Amino acid sequence: MLSIRMPEGHTIRHYAWLIVFIASAGQMLGAAIRMAFGVLVNPLEESFGWSPGAIGLAYAYMSIATALLSPVAGWMATRFGARQTMIAGVILFFVGMMWTSQVTQIWQFHVAYGLVFGTAQALFLVPAVPAIASWFRRHLGMAMGFAMVSWSLGPALMVQITALLLDGFGWSRTMIIIGIGGTVLLGTLLIFFKNTPEQAGRKAYGWRPGDAPLVTSGADYKRHSRRYQGVIYRTNGFWNLINIHFLGCVGHAVILVGVVPMAVHRGVSFPVAAGVLTTIAVTSILSRFITPIMGEKIGARGTMFWSFFGQGALVLMLLFADSALEFYIFAVVWAIPYGGEGTVFPVINRKYYGHVPMGPTYGWQLLGAGLGMALGGVLPGMVFDITGAYTWAIWLSAIFSLAGAASIVLLEPTRRLLIPRWEDVKDSRQVGEVAPGTASVPDVGMAD
């Protein structure tokens, strides 16, 4: 019989892992639909005669809608609860998919896929990570490692499934199948989703006797979370982390969007060039899992710095890549820092702000990430159209990633919290007051 052996001090028999699984399923579906957009272009072009540029605008609208609504989704997760926000996202996902299946005009496609699905994506992607964080009193890095793997696995599986469905059923029925299937799957999983361990009458993973119980619901919680968010806005780390996420995402979006046309431009055949992207997706699974654990155990800033530095420095290999082998070597080497680039943010949030509701903070960081992805996605094509080569795009990717690494150096040390301890809020008598002596280094099972 298959048995999973957990490291010392860990158990798989904890409700927190079910939360990780459900949140990962939501992330997997969201990331998959976004990444599978490429396989929709040709069927839509054939059915309606729309230009690839016009179809691609829907992707741009979706990216911008998701980015701009991420802080709102984070706020909703704290105000109404992650589960409630994700249910709203699933309903919008269903509406968006059904509407997309029935479109006949390009503007309808832009609204249905771009705006409705973009909004849905923000609502069920953003609350997932803060919800996981609230379930882990310690060992958040390991939880994030499992969750972040879904960002690679989802597209890897879903692109193939979508392509098969398109081939067998056509684009309209494919949208209906994905819409109904995704809604039933996520709706069923969300029945078991609990926003916080306290609300579920359980202890967070890694809880130890002596840990202060957390206030996680009620009027005091809402008032206090608003006040805490106000304090978070006044820290340098909050603004710099948005900046860093933006810079890193520009850096890798240039490559993710541009590496296939770059390889084709250098004489590599299209199917072989497409394999470079698949290699990046598969190789990055490993570092997506390991990097948040390293961030927790070794140090979040250092791990983040080397991920950004590696992403920026190794991209320069593309300046000299001329053969398929060189592109594949690049894919394997570059995917390691790329995979770890965005996965440490929840860990560093915990180190800076402790066990606080992380929704709005993470939502703002995803705003930076989303805008970075949108800009990075546009740059390679724009640069090639103007200069007739990708050299400038490669340099820009390196500059943005290295600027992110330099910004990480300027982050505050993670030895202590930047705000008062949330754990010291026990009841309404303390709400609105900062308890003296709340500045101590919390025992959150992390070192830096």
Add this chain to the structure above:
Amino acid sequence: MSTRTANTGSAAQTARAHRSPGSTAAVAEAAEWPEASGRRPWLGLGLLFGSILFTVAVLIFFGAWFADDRIEARSGVAGHEVEGDWWEDGLIAVCPIH
């Protein structure tokens, strides 16, 4: 530097503060919170706006390059110098390199 706002004090100091809530050290440290001190995150905001400015500069540079190429191409077809569109002239005017 404004990063000092929330990161001053050694681990020993913070530990002492935690052991004796209400003590002078604890009160002094509580006063160091950004919320209490009223300090502003100038460094973080500065880096963010620096990135935005750099991004805008990059877009203006390539936009002006693109506009320049379009005007030159039209001039070549027409056989004489042609007027640029408003956005082409605007980008070239804003870009110090083109």
